[in-house]
Amino acid sequence: MNNFFNIFIRVLVSTGVAGLCALVVILLYTNAQLPTVNILEEIQLQVPLKIYTADGKLIGEYGEKRRTPIPIKDVPEILKNAILATEDRRFYEHNGVDLRGMARATLHLLASGTKAQGASTITMQVARNFFLTRKKTFGRKLNEVLLAIKIEKELTKDQILELYLNKIYFGKRAYGVQAAAQVYYGTTVDKLDLAQIAMIAGLPQAPSAINPINNPDAALKRRSHVLKRMLHYGFINETEFEQAMNAPIATSYHGRVVDMTAPHVAELARRELVEKFGPDVYTSGFVAYTTVDSRLQNFATHALQDGLLEYDKRHGYRGPVAKLVVGANGAINNTQWADQLRTYPKTAITLPAAVLAVGDNKIQAILPNRQQISVSFDTMRWAKKELTRSRLGPEPQSPRDVVSVGDVIYVEQGKNDWAFSQLPEIEGALVAMHPKNGALLAMVGGFDFNLSHFNRATQSTRQPGSNFKPFVYAAALEHGFTAASIINDAPVVYRDDSGADDAWRPQNDTRRFYGPTRLRVGLTKSRNLVSIRLLQSLGISRALKVIERFGFERRNMPRTLSLALGTATASPLDICTGYAAFANGGYKVNPHIIQRVVDSQDKVVFEANAPTVCPDCQRLVEQEISPFTEEKNAIDELVETPPAPTSDSNANAAKRIISPQTAFIMTSILQDAIQTGTGRMARALNRSDLAGKTGTTNNKMDAWYTGYNQSLVASVWVGFDEPRTVDEYGSQAALPIWMKFMGEALAGVPETRPEQPRGLVTVKIDPSTGLLARPGQSNAIFEIFRQETVPHTAAAQYGGERNAITPHGGSGDTLF
Structure with missing residues (x-):
């Protein structure tokens, strides 16, 4: 009998030792297979992309998960206590594993045969959420325990709690306490009351099943449970408990909140960011700052919406x-x-x-x-x-x-x-940029983003009509024509080379013809026949070569004389970019909307380095003087100045596309278009530094206005998405919108005048012939010429020669 007992004891001890050894081996092996936890110190939470205006107003947030990380020091103490009372009362006492809690769960399992909640500490939940699956198995629980112990050795308690509060899911795509506060109450955690805090603290147990939107009754019970535990552990007093228990749920779903509405801007920036960084941009916590100014953006939005509503009402109910x-x-x-x-x-x-x-x-x-x-x-x-x-x-x-x-x-x-x-059927777009470097300062792509996500400022290509004529005139000035050159405004008929009976008989919109006309007058009054004959004299090929420099693609421009009437296709952004060259003295700038992107650690991962107008960069670099130190006005201050170039670095200077003389003369003509031409309504702004041009296409399908001063250029298009007549000129439909925007944008901004470049002279001419004025001529006017193109002869007293020139080296005939 004794032998049997001894054998039994030996077997039992051997089995125990073997089991213990096996357990040690299993633990050592499992521990070796676990991931290292020191990565938690630099963990990258999945944080949505946020897009801001240049002055820090949130305009867009993109990403499936809503999360706004918050440092532990900014979490209210009462919220921490609510979480601890509910999830892990002894968090600051244990080493990652709550033995009492696990013992309680084990006894419950032995007694009932079912697993119970409550054994997982906050540290174990961090381990599960960062490293493991949510499938409930004993193997996963073992991994949780081992990982929790490792985490506790690597991180402080506050670091662990911060990870938990920012990682855990609270339902309705809200991850972390800050996102939960925003989703359920439309506020931040520091503004929550006790009842709201208790509601949020109770959600991690079953965030989809017991959140107050999906299941208010279950949420109320869970809130009561949290409050009772807070009272039990002394985190709140009896009065606070009663008040919170009696508080209504008072919650509703709050979508993503932005500081201001600029959806077309945000969407354009989002698309560019995805193209630049890939789909990970939605979860990497990137913050993008656009070039758009919130003040100008609001002006643009209201100007376009008001203008389209006013147009719609003019055309009846x-x-x-x-x-x-x-x-x-x-x-x-x-x-x-x-x-x-x-x-x-x-x-x-x-x-x-x-x-x-x-x-x-x-x-x-x-x-x-x-x-x-x-x-x-x-x-x-x-x-x-x-x-x-x-x-x-x-x-x-x-x-x-x-x-x-x-x-x-x-x-x-x-x-x-x-x-x-009524909801307007008419649509429109407005885009504004700084001519110095192409930074977009405001953009509205339609009446309302909710009705249509289509961005007419960038995605819509329409005929610009007379809004395109300045580019033809600039090409002519580049090839020796002058603002005083005479072109005959007279009927003309063009027949197809195929011999078909159809003939093109272009007319002015007034259905009248005005005879010999100076180029300045032809553009300010938008005379179609002058533009056509000018293009014919210049030559289409030569014109296209110059116009392409403004950024227009040749495939979008016809190789016919109709080009002079704006039958090319372009977006408002294209036109705005082109006019910027007149405003900045003749340089091509690249429109851009993203100024800077920073990652979740506030490290700059992208900084715009747009070509910037800098006529004297090379000279100033050699003299070690910054070329970007001129006095700025309120609009100029909105554009970030590039770093001052040095002799060891090249300034990213914009490329010159037309001469400064051509740009200056074009601005002078387009200023006249406001003072005496088709844009006369803009005189109401009481500014002498504005220049611009109307545009109306055939059958009034599209209405345009583009104008500028040295600090701001803006283009407005008005029309129907499915082309049909607007039944108004550009001066009626588009110009009032431009005026409303520019009037508000430039309020209080001093007038600016371009400096006259070298090589230009101002002389008195005879307005009828474009030749030098006679001594004492009473109706003589001033005109600007390049020195080499000043007329050499004076006008005859009665009729006689006119300044109807073919530029030196030209191939066209004088048109009369």
């Missing part, structure tokens, strides 16, 4: 969007109508509404949020019925002439009241 059903005896189901209104699009400034009642001087309407409003008839007087695009019905005499009960209409909210409106 198209009628209700829809008709809602009115019940028997005029019964109206307000709730049902409000719900139906949610299916109609809304914009930043217009909302759908349903007419509830029509009175003598106002109407009553309901909004999608069930708010009832009054709309005065004074805001409806514009609503003449649209008969055709150019014909309107009589002015309404009462609201009943415009709407009836059940009509779905659109309204605009004013400061104190509501106004009658």
Whole structure:
């Protein structure tokens, strides 16, 4: 018997020793297979891409996961306590593994046969979330334990807690406590009250099943559990407990919050960033700063929206969007109508509404949020019925002439009241840049991004019409023509070489012809026949070679004389970039919208180095003087100055594409276009430093205006996405938008005047012939010439020779 007992003891001990050895081997092997945890010290959390304006206003956030990392020092103490009370009360006491908690879970397993929550410490959850899967197995639990011990040796408790608070999932794509506060309460963690903190602290257990949006009842129970534990451990007192327990849930989903609305800017920047950095840009925590100024962007947005709404109202009321059903005896189901209104699009400034009642001087309407409003008839007087695009019905005499009960209409909210409106069918774009380096300062690609994501400022290519003529005239000046050269504004007929009967008979928009005309007048008055004959005299090939330098692609320009009337295709950004060369003295700049990109560690990973206008760079570098120290105005200050070049580095100077003399003369002519030409309306801005040109295409399909001073160039396009007549000139549809923007953008900015370059002289000429004025001639005017192109003869007293020249070396004939 004793022998049997001894044998049993030996076997038992041997088995125990073998089991212990096996366990040690398993632990050593498992521990060796685990990843190193020191990477947690420099861990890169998946943080969405954020895009800001140049002055630090958030305009876009992109990425599947919403996460805003927050340092542990910025987490409120009460929030830390709520998390600890719920997830790991002894966090600051154990070494990563809570033996009491594990013992409790083990006893529960032996008693019930099921695994229980509560054994995982915060450190173990960090190990799981960073290194392991969420599948519940004993092997994973062992790995958790070993990793937790390793983590505790590498990191401080606060570092571990910071990782947890920024990594853990809280439901609704919110990762980390800061994102949870934003998603559920639309605020930051430092502004949460106790009830809200308790709600968030309870979510990690089952973030999708018990969040207050998906399951308010379960969320309320979980919040109560958190508050009871906080009270039990002394983190809150009885009064705070009662107040928080009785607080309503009061939560709703809050989308990504931006500081200002500039969706076309944000989307363009996003696309460029993905192209530059790949899809990882959505999770790498990159922060991109655009060149756009928030103040100018707001001006541009309001100018375009207001201008398109005003255009739309000038062309009458198209009628209700829809008709809602009115019940028997005029019964109206307000709730049902409000719900139906949610299916109609809304914009930043217009909302759908349903007419509830029509009175003598106002109407009553309901909004999608069930708010009832009054709309005065004074805001409806514009609503003449649209008969055709150019014909309107009589002015309404009462609201009943415009709407009836059940009509779905659109309204605009004013400061104190509501106004009658409609969604414009017309579209438009506005783009503004600094001519010095092509930095985009404002861009709006359409009436409202919610209606269409299409960016008409960059993606739409349309015929610019007369807005393109300055490039033809600049080519002529580059080849020896002058602002005083005479071209005959007279009828002309062009036939196809094929012998077809069709002939092109271009005309001026006035249907009149004005005879011999100076080039300056031909452009300021936008005379079509002058432009055509000028291009014919210059030669299409020579013109194209110059025009290409402005950035226009030859494949988008016809090889016919219609080029003189702007039948090329271009985007507003293309036109704006081209005009920048007139504003900056003759240099090609590259439009760009991203100024700087930093990573999650605030390290600069990209910095724009755009070619910058610097006429004297080489000379100043040799003298060790910065070429970028001239006095700046408020607009110039918005553009980041490149580092001053030294003799050891080359300044990224913009390339000259036309002579400074040509640029100066073109600006002088385009200033006249405002003072005496098609842009006369812009004189209302009371600035003498503005230059610009209208543009209207055939059948008034597109309306344009592009203008500038030395610090700001802006282009506006107005038209329909599916081309049809706008039935207005550029001076009517586009110029008012440009004026509203430029008036606000340049308010308080001193006037700037380009310095006259060398080689130019100003002389008196006879306005009829372009020749030198006679001594004492009363109607003589001043004109600017290159020294080598000054006329050598004076005008005859009565008729005689005109300055109708063919430039030296030209091949064209004088056109009369």
